Amino acid sequence: MNYKNDLILRAANGENVDRTPVWLMRQAGRILPEYRKVRASLSGFKELVETPELAAEVTIQPVDLLGVDAAIIFSDILVIPDAMGLPYRMEKGVGPIFDDTIKSVSDIKKLKTADPYSDLKYVTDAISITKKELNGRVPLIGFAGAPWTIFSYMIEGKGSKTFSEARKFLYQEPAAAHDLLGKITDSTIAYLKSQIEAGVDIVQLFDSWAGILPKEQYLEFGLKYLRIICDAINEVPITVFAKGAWFALEEIGKLNCNTIGLDWHTSPEMARRLIGTEKTLQGNLDPCLLYASDKDLVKETILMLNKFGGQKHIANLGHGVYPDTKPEKVKLFINTIKEYKF
Amino acid sequence: MNYKNDLILRAANGENVDRTPVWLMRQAGRILPEYRKVRASLSGFKELVETPELAAEVTIQPVDLLGVDAAIIFSDILVIPDAMGLPYRMEKGVGPIFDDTIKSVSDIKKLKTADPYSDLKYVTDAISITKKELNGRVPLIGFAGAPWTIFSYMIEGKGSKTFSEARKFLYQEPAAAHDLLGKITDSTIAYLKSQIEAGVDIVQLFDSWAGILPKEQYLEFGLKYLRIICDAINEVPITVFAKGAWFALEEIGKLNCNTIGLDWHTSPEMARRLIGTEKTLQGNLDPCLLYASDKDLVKETILMLNKFGGQKHIANLGHGVYPDTKPEKVKLFINTIKEYKF
Secondary structure, eight states: OOOOHHHHHHHHHOOSSSOOOOOOOOOOSSTHHHHHHHTTTOHHHHHHHHHHHHHHHHEEEEEEEESOOEEEOOOOOTTHHHHHHHEEEEEEETTESSOOOOOOHHHHOOOOOOOOOHHHHHHHHHHHHHHHHHTSSSOOEEEOOOOOHHHHHHHHOOOOOOOHHHHHHHHHHHHHHHHHHHHHHHHHHHHHHHHHHOOEEEEEETTTTGGSOHHIIIIIIIIHHHHHHHOOOSSSEEEETTTGGGGHHHHTTTSSSSSSOOOOOHHHHHHHHHHOOSSSSEEEGGGGGGSSSSHHHHHHHHHHHHHHHSSEEEESSSSOOOOOOHHHHHHHHHHHHOOOOO | OOOOHHHHHHHHTTOOSSSOOOOOOOOSTTTTTHHHHHHHHHSSSHHHOOOOOHHHHHHHHHHHHHHOOOOEOOOOOOOHHHHTOOEEEEEETTTESSSOOOOHHHHHHHHHOOOOHTTHHHHHHHHHHHHHHHOOOOOOEEEOOOOOHHHHHHHHHSSSOOOHHHHHHHHHHHHHHHHHHHHHHHHHHHHHHHHHHOOSSSSEEETHHHHSOOOOOIIIIIIHHHHHHHHHHOOOOOOEEEOOOOHHHHHHHTTSEEHHHHHOTTTHHHHHHOOOOSSEEEEEOGGGGGGHHHHHHHHHHHHHHHHSSSSSEEEEEOOOOOOOOHHHHHHHHHHHHHHHOO
C-alpha cells in the first residue's frame, strides 16, 4: 500500500525521516468529546470494543481531530483472556473485573488457546473497516498485552497495588505459571497474526506490569514470552513497551523487535547506553506535562525531541494520555513535534 | 541506655556487627493473629493508632513473637495531614480516604503546622509506654512519611494508580506546591523531634510514591524536602526509603542520613556503585518470597545476605510485609538471618 504519510513505518524501520512521527498511547478515547459521544450511546466499554463499525470510528477520530501520524485500533488487551474463556467486565470507576480468576492448575486446563478468527473476529473486522476508511492516510497500529501482564489480570481478577497474588503464583506454582504463560503466548501470536492479516502495519506489545517483578523473575516469566512473540512475528515491525522495566532494559534491547517504548523515567541517553543505536525508541514525555502551561509544554517537548536526536525516534508520551487531558494540549504537543526542525 | 541488643544501631552507625540485624516494614500488623485480636476489639484502625497503650502493645508483639532486632512504633504516616487539619479515615478494603482534599492556594493557607506536643501526643505517649515496656531489649524506630508522599495523599485524597492530580498540581501551581511541601516539612521535623524526645532510637522516612515523578521533578519537589529533614535531625540515625526512586539513587546517597532503604529492584551492587561505601543499606528481599517454599526462601535470603556482604546492612524486605503472609515464613526469614555466619 502507498501511504500519504508513512513516517512511523520509516522510523520503525530505522530509515531517515524529515521530521519525527508522533502518536499517543490511548489517543482514541476519553480525551475526545467525539469519543464520549459515541460511548454514551452504548451500554458500556465492551460494546464499543465489540462493535467493529464504532471501534473503527473512534480509531480514526484522533487522525482527523488531532493529526497524529498513526491510528491504533481501538480495543483492549483483555480481549485475550476473554477469548481464552475468562470473561471480564468494565466496572465504572474501578476498571476491568474478572468474576472468575485462575487459582489452580485445573483452572488453567479449562482455558483454551484463543482462535482469533472466531473469538476475536470483531477486532479483525474493525481493522478491515478502519483500513478501508483510512485509505492510506496513515498506518494502523495493532496491539496485544504482554503475557505477564495478561497473566497478572487473570490471577488477580482486577488491578492491584502490589500484584501479590500473581507474584505468589509464580513462587508457588512455577510450572503451572509457565503453562498459562505459554497458552497466553500462543493465543497472542495467533491474535497478532490475524491482526496483520486484516491489515495492521505495525504491532505493539504492552507489558504494563513489567515493573513489578524482580529482575530474575521478569527474565524468566516476562521477557521469555516477549521473545517468543517477537521471534514469531516477522511480517510487520514490532514495538515493545515494558513499563517500569528499567532493570531489564539491556535484555529488552536484545529482543527481535524494531522499537522499544520508554516510560518517562528512562532517559534516551540511558536507553542508548543499554541497548545501542540499532533500534528505534518511542516515547517518552511525562503525560502530566499536558497539564502544564503551553510554554512549559512546548519547552519540554522540544527538549525531549533533542534528547532523542531526531532519527530512530517515534514521539509519544511515557504512558497513556490521562482521561482529563484537554485536546488542545494534545494538539499543541503534536504540532510542536510536527513543526520542529532539527 | 544500655541495650541487650543494639545491632541495628551499630549497623546504622557503620560499626561492625557479629551478625546482620533484621526487622520488617509493617511487622506490627495484620500478619499476626495477636494483632488482629487487639484490632478486632476496636472500632477501627485509627482508634488503635490513637490509643497509646494498645499501639504500644502491638508495637512490641513482633519483638516477642517474631524475634526482630528492632521495634517500630505502630502508627500511620497520615497522622501528619490529620494534625495539620486534614483528617483521614480508613475505609475497609479501600485504604485511607480524605473527605476534603487540597485543591487551591487558599486550602493550603487554612492548614496549620502540626504541633506534635498537642496534636500528636498519642504517638509520643505510645513511644514512652513502648520504651518502658521494651526495657532495652531492642531499639525503637520512629518514622514519618516523606513530604512528597504526604502531599500526594493530601491532593489525591486516596491512593491512585497514576497520582495524576498531585502531579498536575506540581505543574500548574509550583509555588503553592512548595508552600505546602514546606508546611509538611516543618510539621514533620517537629514531629520527628518529638518522637526522639519521647525515646525513639532511630527514625525512618517513607517516600512511598517517590517512584512516580520524573527525575528532575523528584529532585525539586521530593528530594529537596528530604534533605531539609535530614539536615534538621541530628540526634539519632536516619533511614531514607524512597520506593521506586532508582533514578535518583545517586542524589539520595548524598543526603545527610545514615541508612538508605532499597526496594527489591535495586541491587546492592547498583546501590554501592551509585552511593559509595559510606552509608548503611537496608532491605531488600522481595516480600513475595515469603510465599515461596521454605527451601527457596532460605536460599534467596542467604543470597541476599551475601550480596550485601555482611556489614553496613540491616536486613529487611524491599516493601512492607503483605497482610496474608504466614508468621512461620516471617520467622524462617528472621531466623535464617540470625543464624547465618559469614
